[in-house]
Amino acid sequence: MAKLKIVKLGDDVLRKTCRPVDKITPRILTLLDDMAETMHAADGVGLAAPQVGVLRRIVVIEVEEGQLIELINPKIIAYSGTQSGSEGCLSVPGKFGNVTRPMHVTVRAMNRHGEIFDITGSELLARALCHELDHLDGKLYIDIATDIESR
Numbered sequence: 299m300a301k302l303k304i305v306k307l308g309d310d311v312l313r314k315t316c317r318p319v320d321k322i323t324p325r326i327l328t329l330l331d332d333m334a335e336t337m338h339a340a341d342g343v344g345l346a347a348p349q350v351g352v353l354r355r356i357v358v359i360e361v362e363e364g365q366l367i368e369l370i371n372p373k374i375i376a377y378s379g380t381q382s383g384s385e386g387c388l389s390v391p392g393k394f395g396n397v398t399r400p401m402h403v404t405v406r407a408m409n410r411h412g413e414i415f416d417i418t419g420s421e422l423l424a425r426a427l428c429h430e431l432d433h434l435d436g437k438l439y440i441d442i443a444t445d446i447e448s449r
């Protein structure tokens with residue numbers, strides 16, 4: 299595994315739409331492993347492929363230690379409720395902003411074995427799912443956040 303460089307705000311790659319993965323190749327598996335290592339090293343709870351300069355629809359999330367979630371071609375298929383809370387991004391270091399997100403989110407995605415599965419998350423996991431999936435369409439939380447502050 300290798301730690302990858304995290305792309306920072308201002309780089310065009312963060313504003314592009316990512317392509318779906320049509321085949322799980324060794325390269326995709328390596329990318330998943332490297333993204334998890336990069337997220338852990340940066341002490342983040344989520345990372346999307348464009349944040350390491352790769353325009354593919356791939357996300358890793360770990361809101362509970364040891365519970366790594368790998369999502370390939372993820373899509374939100376249901377959501378309900380709302381929550382407002384502080385959000386940050388590894389690509390926008392040192393800043394936090396208040397963002398309103400759904401309270402519950404269900405995502406359909408493919409795992410590293412090519413199998414389709416659904417995952418439902420609430421609270422922080424719902425927030426992370428929305429935040430990371432937005433990255434795949436070139437959207438950043440700062441576009442919708444209020445009260446952005448440095449910390």
Ligand code: ZN
Pocket residue numbers: 386387388389429430433
């Ligand atoms: Zn982010």
